[in-house]
Amino acid sequence: MNADDIKGFFAERDQLAMADYLELDYYLECIGDIEVALAHFCSEQSTAQWSRIGIDEDFRDLHAAKVLSWELIGELQQLSYPVDQAAEGAIHACRVTIAHPHRNFGPKLPNLMTAVCGEGTYFTPGVPLVKLLDIRFPASYLAAFEGPKFGIDGIREMLGAYNRPIFFGVVKPNIGLKPEHFADIAYQSWLGGLDIAKDDEMLADVPWSSMARRSELLGKARLEAEALTGQKKVYLANITDEVDRMIEQHDIAVKNGANALLINALPVGLSAVRMLSRHAKVPLIGHFPFIAAFTRLEKFGVHTRVITKLQRLAGLDAIIMPGFGSRMMTSEEEVLSNVNECLCDMGHIKRSLPVPGGSDSALTLENVYRKVGSVDFGFVPGRGIFGHPQGPKAGAASIRQAWEAIEQHIPIDTYAQTHPELKAMVEK
Amino acid sequence: MNADDIKGFFAERDQLAMADYLELDYYLECIGDIEVALAHFCSEQSTAQWSRIGIDEDFRDLHAAKVLSWELIGELQQLSYPVDQAAEGAIHACRVTIAHPHRNFGPKLPNLMTAVCGEGTYFTPGVPLVKLLDIRFPASYLAAFEGPKFGIDGIREMLGAYNRPIFFGVVKPNIGLKPEHFADIAYQSWLGGLDIAKDDEMLADVPWSSMARRSELLGKARLEAEALTGQKKVYLANITDEVDRMIEQHDIAVKNGANALLINALPVGLSAVRMLSRHAKVPLIGHFPFIAAFTRLEKFGVHTRVITKLQRLAGLDAIIMPGFGSRMMTSEEEVLSNVNECLCDMGHIKRSLPVPGGSDSALTLENVYRKVGSVDFGFVPGRGIFGHPQGPKAGAASIRQAWEAIEQHIPIDTYAQTHPELKAMVEK
Numbered sequence: 001m002n003a004d005d006i007k008g009f010f011a012e013r014d015q016l017a018m019a020d021y022l023e024l025d026y027y028l029e030c031i032g033d034i035e036v037a038l039a040h041f042c043s044e045q046s047t048a049q050w051s052r053i054g055i056d057e058d059f060r061d062l063h064a065a066k067v068l069s070w071e072l073i074g075e076l077q078q079l080s081y082p083v084d085q086a087a088e089g090a091i092h093a094c095r096v097t098i099a100h101p102h103r104n105f106g107p108k109l110p111n112l113m114t115a116v117c118g119e120g121t122y123f124t125p126g127v128p129l130v131k132l133l134d135i136r137f138p139a140s141y142l143a144a145f146e147g148p149k150f151g152i153d154g155i156r157e158m159l160g161a162y163n164r165p166i167f168f169g170v171v172k173p174n175i176g177l178k179p180e181h182f183a184d185i186a187y188q189s190w191l192g193g194l195d196i197a198k199d200d201e202m203l204a205d206v207p208w209s210s211m212a213r214r215s216e217l218l219g220k221a222r223l224e225a226e227a228l229t230g231q232k233k234v235y236l237a238n239i240t241d242e243v244d245r246m247i248e249q250h251d252i253a254v255k256n257g258a259n260a261l262l263i264n265a266l267p268v269g270l271s272a273v274r275m276l277s278r279h280a281k282v283p284l285i286g287h288f289p290f291i292a293a294f295t296r297l298e299k300f301g302v303h304t305r306v307i308t309k310l311q312r313l314a315g316l317d318a319i320i321m322p323g324f325g326s327r328m329m330t331s332e333e334e335v336l337s338n339v340n341e342c343l344c345d346m347g348h349i350k351r352s353l354p355v356p357g358g359s360d361s362a363l364t365l366e367n368v369y370r371k372v373g374s375v376d377f378g379f380v381p382g383r384g385i386f387g388h389p390q391g392p393k394a395g396a397a398s399i400r401q402a403w404e405a406i407e408q409h410i411p412i413d414t415y416a417q418t419h420p421e422l423k424a425m426v427e428k
Numbered sequence: 429m430n431a432d433d434i435k436g437f438f439a440e441r442d443q444l445a446m447a448d449y450l451e452l453d454y455y456l457e458c459i460g461d462i463e464v465a466l467a468h469f470c471s472e473q474s475t476a477q478w479s480r481i482g483i484d485e486d487f488r489d490l491h492a493a494k495v496l497s498w499e500l501i502g503e504l505q506q507l508s509y510p511v512d513q514a515a516e517g518a519i520h521a522c523r524v525t526i527a528h529p530h531r532n533f534g535p536k537l538p539n540l541m542t543a544v545c546g547e548g549t550y551f552t553p554g555v556p557l558v559k560l561l562d563i564r565f566p567a568s569y570l571a572a573f574e575g576p577k578f579g580i581d582g583i584r585e586m587l588g589a590y591n592r593p594i595f596f597g598v599v600k601p602n603i604g605l606k607p608e609h610f611a612d613i614a615y616q617s618w619l620g621g622l623d624i625a626k627d628d629e630m631l632a633d634v635p636w637s638s639m640a641r642r643s644e645l646l647g648k649a650r651l652e653a654e655a656l657t658g659q660k661k662v663y664l665a666n667i668t669d670e671v672d673r674m675i676e677q678h679d680i681a682v683k684n685g686a687n688a689l690l691i692n693a694l695p696v697g698l699s700a701v702r703m704l705s706r707h708a709k710v711p712l713i714g715h716f717p718f719i720a721a722f723t724r725l726e727k728f729g730v731h732t733r734v735i736t737k738l739q740r741l742a743g744l745d746a747i748i749m750p751g752f753g754s755r756m757m758t759s760e761e762e763v764l765s766n767v768n769e770c771l772c773d774m775g776h777i778k779r780s781l782p783v784p785g786g787s788d789s790a791l792t793l794e795n796v797y798r799k800v801g802s803v804d805f806g807f808v809p810g811r812g813i814f815g816h817p818q819g820p821k822a823g824a825a826s827i828r829q830a831w832e833a834i835e836q837h838i839p840i841d842t843y844a845q846t847h848p849e850l851k852a853m854v855e856k
Contacts, residue, residue, distance in 0.1 A: 046630075049600040049811050052613060053819050059604030081509055081725050086754030104603050104630065108670050110695035111632050118695070118717030119629060122724065123786065125755050172477040175532050176487030185480060201547060202474075202532065204539050242536050243671055244703040267538035267546070269697020275672040289546030293729045294722035296550065297509050301721045326514030327553050358551065383477050391481050 021099035029129035032089030045120030083128040107144030151350030170382035174200030183217035190225035192396025199238035219257015277315025286316040323356025362402035397421040449527035457557035460517030473548030511556040535572030579778030598810035602628030611645035618653035620824025627666035647685015705743025714744040751784025790830035
């Protein structure tokens with residue numbers, strides 16, 4: 001590209017009709033001249049060749065991605081992670097904000113992903129390391145998305161649960177239980193005070209625990225638990241399956257009494273989530289398998305906040321995400337950023353319930369609550385409930401007792417003295 | 429886990445009915461005792477809690493993933509890439525082969541991904557860095573998949589093109605052209621000798637170039653080019669879209685004369701590809717956006733060969749992949765491994781056409797051919813045809829001339845002396 005060509009990929013914000021553009025933030029490590037690399041980066045993700053040979057035309061006006069601003073983070077002695085590449089020159093770490101015209105692809109998640117984290121993004125000459133840090137959508141783009149049907153408020157109304165976190169529990173053993181035994185321990189956990197008994201993300205429709213049979217038994221157990229406790233309960237059934245079976249799985253599960261559905265968002269694809277959301281009669285809860293494979297490293301891939309934002313846009317009413325605690329290998333700042341993406345203003349798109357999870361129990365609830373800073377979150381222990389030494393009913397009770405202690409500003413150790421289920425966890 | 433617990437996650441191959449298991453190879457960097465970390469790694473991706481509290485049962489026999497073998501690569505002073513994690517102890521790089529029981533999830537791509545590259549894989553305590561290197565499927569598992577409907581042989585029959593590579597061209601300008609102009613230059617490229625004129629992976633169904641209009645014009649242009657040249661031609665239409673529009677887009681495009689369809693496999697999701705493949709009346713060609721985000725780094729994520737294998741299993745008749753040449757930042761060994769995954773024996777699953785691409789032109793054809801080592805590949809220039817100084821017809825002709833030179837064992841520079849289209853590329 002010559003100097004004139006390069007200029008075609010830079011713009012000032014006030015030169016552009018920003019309602020026609022997404023704003024993208026990227027971290028880049030680029031080799032050689034920075035502005036040349038940035039121009040190529042924009043070109044590759046939009047108008048790679050902007051005119052026909054021999055024709056005087058320029059598609060960049062309408063269709064080019066353009067650099068709005070960039071800042072140099074620093075010069076590096078080597079790439080932060082080694083990459084098999086051949087460019088030569090000084091290496092710089094930069095942060096760039098790009099305006100990308102959404103007319104190139106429209107309000108469609110697969111085409112959006114292709115544009116902002118596709119071949120252009122990851123195969124720009126001289127830009128071996130890239131992390132997509134954030135996307136901002138103009139209202140004109142958001143208008144085409146329905147977002148969550150229920151959202152936090154819908155889930156709270158369904159449960160009649162206000163001014164407190166929503167208590168989930170992952171039924172364990174996660175793999176291998178007969179549906180009858182699965183229903184039995186879920187039932188016990190509801191009696192102990194759980195709001196939502198959930199399938200593990202790995203347990204879906206299998207011959208030894210079919211969705212039809214499991215949802216039938218859990219649906220009945222749920223009604224019994226509701227009758228006995230006088231409280232609404234939720235069975236969260238995992239309908240992750242081949243895309244062409246998801247609607248059918250939804251219908252079977254809901255008919256049988258599952259009243260929320262779990263979906264592994266990236267394994268089925270965000271677009272399949274959007275499809276399911278349009279059909280859904282009950283809240284859809286997303287789980288996070290596969291996301292770590294492209295988000296864990298600081299300087300390559302895609303930031304989790306982008307994926308959280310897209311999951312909300314796709315219509316997930318609650319988003320289970322790696323939470324606090326060292327097991328989840330996610331910084332506090334990153335978890336809070338994802339919690340915020342569920343809760344922040346996004347035009348007409350409802351708020352999703354953030355569910356930061358990982359090795360939780362009665363002992364971690366206060367920490368999660370303090371860090372989130374409000375009651376608007378879901379809490380999702382697994383072994384912390386179903387591995388309780390006194391069984392799942394006691395496990396669920398220990399969680400509710402931990403919350404009572406927090407509400408009453410009583411130290412958990414003190415409250416445990418008069419609450420044996422909590423005490424068993426404190427002593428464990 | 430105690431020593432006995434750990435033993436439950438190790439097995440010898442001859443102790444297991446291997447038809448019930450997938451074999452998984454992982455690269456790991458683990459912290460602390462290696463066998464403890466490997467047991468946790470297996471536990472987290474299968475039976476995280478293998479019995480109910482107070483019940484004498486053990487789900488590991490049927491449902492646990494088990495280490496078949498592992499080798500120490502070496503001790504490391506620090507993790508190869510920094511990760512926010514808290515485990516302490518010696519760091520070791522290992523390679524492990526695991527038997528994972530497919531009864532846990534069945535022959536379903538989203539559930540397979542959840543098991544082998546999901547939460548368990550990436551959130552095992554003490555295992556911050558993981559790369560899934562390979563998957564091997566027993567025949568009993570493959571039996572549930574249809575694979576490609578056409579495959580290489582089907583594509584060759586359709587085109588009447590044998591004993592040579594298949595010549596694709598990405599119509600450029602990729603974004604912004606009116607359908608009329610798009611059809612015109614595709615037509616010229618067919619006359620010049622191209623087999624397949626293709627939409628860019630970023631160009632799908634947009635108001636300024638709707639699939640209905642584009643496929644109508646390209647379908648007509650294709651028939652004219654076939655009449656004039658006496659050769660079969662293909663218009664490869666990109667129907668990447670929201671999952672619930674893909675079938676409709678397929679039907680519109682095929683009715684109008686598109687006779688192969690492009691799909692961005694990861695952005696729509698592998699399961700959506702499988703769904704589409706069952707419906708497809710024409711070959712499906714996969715493109716690779718997003719894959720680099722979790723495959724580029726040597727020691728984290730998923731290896732591209734796994735994704736190539738899954739794309740073939742999902743039913744893609746041809747797989748466009750990062751090819752040779754430094755722009756694609758992929759080692760020759762990795763490209764060849766992906767080419768091999770398309771072509772190797774996979775039971776009843778047909779062979780896919782590998783299409784290693786990236787900045788190709790008449791000048792790179794011989795290199796690609798020599799490296800692949802056979803004629804069973806697709807060659808996919810973009811600007812190398814549509815940026816040819818004499819226009820797209822000459823661009824396509826230059827590719828065919830380069831192939832003639834190779835077939836006749838004539839150096840390209842010599843052949844160019846009597847072939848002006850090739851000469852223009854050599855001199856460019």
